[in-house]
Amino acid sequence: MAKGNHREVRTSAPSGTASPPAAADAIHQAPRSAFEELSAPEVSKRVLKLALKQLDRLVALEPKVLRDESIEPAHNLRVASRRLQGLIDFLYPAPAPNGVRKLRRRLKKAREVLGELRNQDVMAWRIERVLARRRTAHRPAWEAAGNYLRELRPKIAGRAHRKLTRLNLSELYVRLRRELTDSSPAETTVVSRVIAFPDERAPADPITALESEASVAPPQGTDSAGRFSERLDELWQDFAAKAASHEEVSGLHALRIAAKRLRYLVEVAAELEVTGSREALLFLRNLQGKLGDWHDYQVLGSTMLAMVAHRDFLEEQLSLAIEVEQLVLTLRSSRTRSCQRYLRQTFRSLEYRRMADWIGQWAARRPLATV
Numbered sequence: 001m002a003k004g005n006h007r008e009v010r011t012s013a014p015s016g017t018a019s020p021p022a023a024a025d026a027i028h029q030a031p032r033s034a035f036e037e038l039s040a041p042e043v044s045k046r047v048l049k050l051a052l053k054q055l056d057r058l059v060a061l062e063p064k065v066l067r068d069e070s071i072e073p074a075h076n077l078r079v080a081s082r083r084l085q086g087l088i089d090f091l092y093p094a095p096a097p098n099g100v101r102k103l104r105r106r107l108k109k110a111r112e113v114l115g116e117l118r119n120q121d122v123m124a125w126r127i128e129r130v131l132a133r134r135r136t137a138h139r140p141a142w143e144a145a146g147n148y149l150r151e152l153r154p155k156i157a158g159r160a161h162r163k164l165t166r167l168n169l170s171e172l173y174v175r176l177r178r179e180l181t182d183s184s185p186a187e188t189t190v191v192s193r194v195i196a197f198p199d200e201r202a203p204a205d206p207i208t209a210l211e212s213e214a215s216v217a218p219p220q221g222t223d224s225a226g227r228f229s230e231r232l233d234e235l236w237q238d239f240a241a242k243a244a245s246h247e248e249v250s251g252l253h254a255l256r257i258a259a260k261r262l263r264y265l266v267e268v269a270a271e272l273e274v275t276g277s278r279e280a281l282l283f284l285r286n287l288q289g290k291l292g293d294w295h296d297y298q299v300l301g302s303t304m305l306a307m308v309a310h311r312d313f314l315e316e317q318l319s320l321a322i323e324v325e326q327l328v329l330t331l332r333s334s335r336t337r338s339c340q341r342y343l344r345q346t347f348r349s350l351e352y353r354r355m356a357d358w359i360g361q362w363a364a365r366r367p368l369a370t371v
Contacts (some may be wrong), residue, residue, distance in 0.1 A: 043272065044091060050271055051087040054080050058110075059173040065114070066161055073163070074114045074160075081107045086264035093365045106167060113163035119165035120156050123300045124149045141324045144317075145300070149306045209369045228269065235262045235364035246343045249336055253298075255343075256291035263288055276358045283351050291310060294339040301328040 058080040064073035085107050092100050127146045130136055239258040245251035263284040269277035305328060307313060308321040346352055 015201070038187055046272060047087055047090050048180060048270060050268070051084060051091065052177065055173060055177060055180075058084060058107075058244040059169055062164065062169045065164065068157055071118075071125065074118050074121065078114055078118060079113045082260070083174045083264055083267065086261075086268060088180075089231065090227065090265070090268055093231065097179075099175075099179055103172060103179065106172050110164065110167055112170065113160055113167065117156055117160040118294070119299050120149060120153055122296050123303060124153070126296060126300065138323055138327045140320055141304075141327045144320060144324065145304050145307065149303070213301060228265075229362050232262075232265060232269075232359060236359045236363065238262075243343075243347060245339060246347070252291060252294060252336075252339060256288065256295055259284055259288045259291060276354075279351075280355045280358055283355050287346060290339060290342050294335050297331050297335045301332050304328050 043114040058077060061077040061080060064070075065077055067073075081119045085104055088096070088100065088104055088107075095101075096104070115232050124146065127149065130142050131139070131146065136142060193332055235258070239255075239262050242251060242258040246255055263281065266277055266284060271282050304324050308324050314321050
């Protein structure tokens with residue numbers, strides 16, 4: 001196993017768990033990658049193509065968000081902005097050009113202005129699912145919350161749409177596309193050099209490798225694999241630190257954000273067909289889904305409490321207000337216990353150990369074939 005700080009969280013895994021046969025463990029296999037013979041500029045070109053695809057998707061979703069005919073476009077636009085941001089971070093490791101940094105901040109802002117609307121729609125969807133059941137405890141409380149959300153939505157949607165329009169995504173699209181195609185590292189003319197992913201072989205001739213290293217000067221002084229390795233290690237350390245405090249309710253939200261940031265970087269590796277990345281991506285998606293469910297119910301609870309905090313509601317429907325508060329306490333307690341139980345099992349699982357090993361090997365730049 002690779003040496004590195006990733007061992008800190010892996011200590012939670014049972015020491016007696018036996019490793020599976022190598023043939024059944026995709027992360028520990030070392031098949032030759034489809035990108036083995038690509039130079040660093042070629043890898044950047046592939047990532048650039050993915051970034052432009054997400055940029056096209058982002059701007060195409062804006063009219064659908066403004067038409068507000070369904071709840072999916074707002075969520076999809078947020079996802080596209082986050083994926084695009086991850087791809088930009090890969091193409092432009094810190095410190096990125098000033099123009100790229102400004103456009104990146106606007107991408108983040110686009111997510112933020114739609115965050116409340118997304119939460120609103122997800123809460124309404126969850127309430128509809130609960131009320132669709134034949135038997136539902138605290139039905140009056142759920143119905144009151146559903147009515148409250150329906151009253152709020154036009155105001156929230158209008159505010160989100162105004163803010164999104166002011167961001168001028170069409171202008172951002174033109175500027176960012178020009179920035180990517182004109183000044184991207186992928187467009188830099190350099191001597192071809194094979195990049196050594198951990199699941200690939202480096203050039204056999206050390207002299208040739210040194211000559212290639214000297215003749216190629218990728219942006220920020222590192223190759224594509226090196227940039228990915230450094231960023232992956234950075235996000236992993238942040239994730240591991242947050243995972244260590246998952247028993248605390250206050251740490252679950254931070255863990256959710258850390259898992260999301262790590263997931264979107266691993267998506268880049270999966271698009272590049274790096275061995276083991278798809279298994280790691282599946283693990284992170286499942287983890288993020290569970291944390292997302294917990295977060296949605298936390299937001300729903302806060303919204304319900306805001307509803308009963310209105311003076312008119314308390315004076316006119318005091319008994320219902322008490323029932324709503326009891327429901328919030330029950331939801332928060334049960335969902336938090338369920339999430340923490342899931343995390344305890346997850347951080348002891350074989351899948352988690354495999355992902356930790358895979359990331360550790362990347363951080364140490366050790367070929368998987370030698371493990």
